[in-house]
Amino acid sequence: MNEEFLINFTPQETRVALLQQGVVQELHIERTHGRGIVGNIYLGRVARVLPGMQSAFVDVGLERTAFLHVADIWEERQGNGCIRPIEHVLTEGQNIVVQVLKDPIGTKGARLSTQVSIAGRLLVYLPQDRHIGISQRIEGEGERVALRARIQGLVPADERCGFIVRTQATTASDEELKNDIAYLRRLWAEISQRSQGAQPPTLLHHDLTLAQRVLRDLVTTDTSRISVDSRDNHHKLTLFAQEYMPQLVDLLEHYTGERPLFDLRGVEEEIQKALARRVDLKSGGYLIIDQTEAMTTIDVNTGGFVGARSFDDTIFKTNLEAAQSIARQLRLRNLGGIIILDFIDMENAEHQDAVLAELNKALARDHTRISVNGFTALGLVEMTRKRTRESLAHVLCELCPTCGGRGEVKTAQTVCYEIMRELLREARQFNAREYRILAAPTVVDLFLDEESQALAQLSAFIGKQVSLHAEASYTQEQFDIVLL
Numbered sequence: 001m002n003e004e005f006l007i008n009f010t011p012q013e014t015r016v017a018l019l020q021q022g023v024v025q026e027l028h029i030e031r032t033h034g035r036g037i038v039g040n041i042y043l044g045r046v047a048r049v050l051p052g053m054q055s056a057f058v059d060v061g062l063e064r065t066a067f068l069h070v071a072d073i074w075e076e077r078q079g080n081g082c083i084r085p086i087e088h089v090l091t092e093g094q095n096i097v098v099q100v101l102k103d104p105i106g107t108k109g110a111r112l113s114t115q116v117s118i119a120g121r122l123l124v125y126l127p128q129d130r131h132i133g134i135s136q137r138i139e140g141e142g143e144r145v146a147l148r149a150r151i152q153g154l155v156p157a158d159e160r161c162g163f164i165v166r167t168q169a170t171t172a173s174d175e176e177l178k179n180d181i182a183y184l185r186r187l188w189a190e191i192s193q194r195s196q197g198a199q200p201p202t203l204l205h206h207d208l209t210l211a212q213r214v215l216r217d218l219v220t221t222d223t224s225r226i227s228v229d230s231r232d233n234h235h236k237l238t239l240f241a242q243e244y245m246p247q248l249v250d251l252l253e254h255y256t257g258e259r260p261l262f263d264l265r266g267v268e269e270e271i272q273k274a275l276a277r278r279v280d281l282k283s284g285g286y287l288i289i290d291q292t293e294a295m296t297t298i299d300v301n302t303g304g305f306v307g308a309r310s311f312d313d314t315i316f317k318t319n320l321e322a323a324q325s326i327a328r329q330l331r332l333r334n335l336g337g338i339i340i341l342d343f344i345d346m347e348n349a350e351h352q353d354a355v356l357a358e359l360n361k362a363l364a365r366d367h368t369r370i371s372v373n374g375f376t377a378l379g380l381v382e383m384t385r386k387r388t389r390e391s392l393a394h395v396l397c398e399l400c401p402t403c404g405g406r407g408e409v410k411t412a413q414t415v416c417y418e419i420m421r422e423l424l425r426e427a428r429q430f431n432a433r434e435y436r437i438l439a440a441p442t443v444v445d446l447f448l449d450e451e452s453q454a455l456a457q458l459s460a461f462i463g464k465q466v467s468l469h470a471e472a473s474y475t476q477e478q479f480d481i482v483l484l
């Protein structure tokens with residue numbers, strides 16, 4: 001599949017778009033003042049041990065303390081299978097070297113592990129483990145055995161370290177593998193030296209920038225071009241590629257057009273679409289995507305699509321198209337965690353199997369680990385997608401100050417009744433000469449029209465004059481009662 005990367009640099013942020021056959025499939029955004037920390041290695045201090053959760057909070061110098069579960073303590077996983085209680089492993093105030101597995105997401109702190117792994121272009125270095133693993137994406141058993149034998153031949157038998165072979169290594173020469181091993185060893189030696197005598201919290205190793213990680217992790221043999229719209233950063237990436245992955249140098253090109261790169265290729269428009277709740281399908285159907293803290297739900301609807309033959313065929317065709325669109329939206333929006341798919345109900349079991357197969361086929365192009373279950377008794381598809389960083393919406397947006405994230409606001413009539421109840425409470429508590437209601441224009445208009453009689457009755461009941469004042473800056477739910 002023909003794919004290309006567009007990299008847009010500004011002093012404030014870096015944005016990367018992955019295009020396949022000219023269509024945007026993934027978006028990655030990294031802010032200068034909010035860089036992701038996955039892969040960072042810290043010398044931290046245990047701030048609190050929680051026996052009830054079998055976890056500990058570790059201070060690594062971030063805004064919130066990070067989270068370490070006993071199952072992520074590497075030393076405990078190397079025993080006889082019996083993991084000791086965390087209170088027997090860690091103590092408050094203890095210094096500990098940890099690596100970030102997940103960025104802070106929402107109100108949750110970063111997720112940590114004591115097992116260090118350092119990613120290279122071809123291999124992942126495991127300095128604490130002698131295991132040699134093979135990427136799950138390399139499926140052929142013969143190829144897996146051959147790769148393991150090659151790595152074992154390049155690593156001395158007495159060396160206490162391990163490696164995970166990445167998919168890019170399948171076509172690499174022994175010389176390239178040796179270079180990657182030497183680079184990773186050198187990097188670990190620098191980290192170890194930096195930790196000597198350091199006082200927590202200390203950052204020992206910062207992972208690569210977004211653009212560098214794209215070259216290391218995402219570029220494949222299908223990549224035909226990497227366009228960079230900054231001369232200075234194009235030069236930096238070229239130097240980085242020349243040192244660590246020279247085969248990518250020819251793919252890098254400096255975009256010099258007058259039109260912004262993302263505008264020219266329609267990426268800006270795709271970003272706006274990726275923030276919308278509704279996604280239209282070509283057939284006339286549509287998806288409704290709702291993202292909550294607990295899970296993401298995606299509902300499939302036929303919309304204006306009526307089909308050409310039977311009702312079952314209409315549903316089947318809509319669900320097939322939705323399966324492809326869902327896979328793309330998960331990558332585009334970087335949705336993770338538990339995901340529930342509500343396809344249109346299908347009575348035909350063959351149709352269900354075909355839709356599930358189409359979904360799995362479309363998801364196979366995703367770089368992120370995914371698990372898909374079949375249809376439940378309610379006709380839903382349950383799946384999970386590994387979440388290591390914030391979704392696109394959480395990076396670019398914040399909760400609506402008017403509705404507080406509910407997606408809806410109280411009606412003007414509801415607010416009117418709230419104001420009258422509050423006015424009654426105020427009158428019983430304070431003996432004011434007059435009460436003035438400050439509210440949004442829509443609420444004041446309702447008081448002057450439909451609710452004018454109710455307000456007059458309340459004024460007579462409390463024996464005080466009530467005046468109205470419209471505040472254009474107020475949201476519909478906002479109001480104040482002033483005592484005069």
